[in-house]
Amino acid sequence: MWRREAPHVRAALLRRYGHPDACEDALQDAAEAAAARWPLTGVPDEPRAWLIQVASRRLIDRMRAEAARTRRERLDAARQPGVGVVPPVDDDTPVTGADDTLRLLFLCCHPALSRPSQVALTLRAVAGLRVEQIAAAYLVPARTMTQRLSRARTTLREAGARFTMPPPDALPDRVAAVLDVCHLVFSEGYTRTSGDQLVDVELAEEAIRLTRQVHAALPGHHEAAGALALMLLTHARSPARTDAAGDLVPLADQDRSRWRGDLIDEGVTLLGRALPHGPVGRYQLQAAIAAVHAEAPAFPDTDWLQISVLYDMLSRVAPSPFVTLNQAVAVAMAHGPAVGLALLDPLLADPAMRGHHRLHAVRAHLLELHGDPHAAAEHYRLAARLTGSLPEQRYLNRRLARLTSGS
Known part of the structure; x- marks a missing residue:
């Protein structure tokens, strides 16, 4: 609550x-x-x-x-600066709980803040995520994130930031940070970083609601449309991502009849309207990848070659370790696991990524496809130890048990 x-x-x-x-x-x-x-x-x-x-x-x-x-x-004192002096308040004026979420989003994405601070502060203030959850998204310790949030609030105060919408000419400059926030909130809801549940539907749908507001405020902003399309197309899979016990069901095994067709149709329509106009940004590319998955009637019908091409474009537009992880899977499915494993090698040199369970989970999967069950088992074991999500841990341990039992 x-x-x-x-x-x-x-x-x-x-x-x-x-x-x-x-x-x-x-x-x-x-x-x-x-x-x-x-x-x-x-x-x-x-x-x-x-x-x-x-x-x-x-x-x-x-x-x-x-x-x-x-x-x-x-x-x-003969002269007292007026900074920080609060005007008198009419105590009888009612204060309501009207939904000012969009205004709060743009306040937290004030230009005086760095991009990481904008995103982190909004995740805390608007979405109500715990410091530990935000720190996990940034691959930093919780103490570091606490300090970053404190500095962000101090910067806002010193900048004289107010709870008002930015003027029209300044609005687009803040949209990229706002979209990053919404996407990170959605990601935390779609796959929780910790806890005993894989999906937080309420949090994922809150991110979609916020992104709808941004898209409604800026209907001509094609990355806003792309971000909304991405979330809709991805969230459409949520009903099939867990079984009756709440355990993770991988994409290859999901019952696609349970995917939400209404969200897929809306996402594809949004993407179709946005793609023909202007430069294609990372959210449009990610939405296009999600649309290719949605168009496949069954997992074997997935057009992995097209997905690998889209990931190649995404890696040039918005490179990141997590893009590389997903790209490695797509390339492995399109061109063989050895090619995908080669993409992962540079990530093993990154200390932050070496401590992230997803790198080891993906590497284990590709090693299993490559026919190296011993090495795959080692990475499944490490991934299960590193994740804070109990459903993911159970899934990884099941994969490990299957390999070690020889079944």
Whole structure:
């Protein structure tokens, strides 16, 4: 409930009062109050309104204390800078929980912040992801991410950032960061980095909802359309990705009749409208790859040659270790596992990637296809040890058991 409601409460506070740091402190005060009271009194009928009311009261109290302190200092100083002085607040003005998520997205993607800080702050403030989840997405320790978030909030305060939409001429410059945020939120929902569930449907659908808002605000932005198409085409597979026990079902074994045709149709339509116009960006290319998968009636019918060509384009437009991982699978399916394994070799020299379970899971799969079960077993074992996702761990251990048993 806190993850769902906190972004709306934060947005309501920012819209009414501004001052991101003060609003963040008041939000945490409300969380502490809820943690103390709700187990005794029960969850209120309107938890969002309750949280907003408590946070607003705490914020007003702090504003009054700050204003009193400022008045005392002005008596002792001939001139007092106005930075940080909060104007009087009409206590009777209601504060509502209206959905200001899009405005909050663009606030967190302020140009004063670096791209990694923009994405990380938005994942924390808008999506409510834990610091550990954000750190996993960036392949950094949680402590490093905590420091990065703290610096980002300080930078916003020093830049005088306000809870307002940027002017039309500045809006497109922030879209790339916003799309990165939405995609990372979706990725965390589609395949959770930790926990006992593979999919967080609510989080994935929240990312889709946010991306719909961005696309609606900028209908001519083709990467926004591509990002939305990618999420729709990918999320369409969610009903078939787990079995009755909640365990992972790989793409090759999924019952495609369970894929959501409505999302596939919408995604393909969006992509068809976006591709003929302007430069093709990474989200359009990823959506095109997802569309090729969606068009295959069964796994053996997948056009891996086309997918490998698209990944080659993607690796030039937006190179990254994770693009290389997926490209290696596509190339292995199109041209043989030895070619795919060669693409993975440089990643083994990257310390961050050596500690990521996906590199070892992909390498194990390709080694298995290449006919080297002993080496594959070693990488399945390492991947299972490194992942924080219990469904992925169970799947990797099943692959390992099958290899070691010789079945």
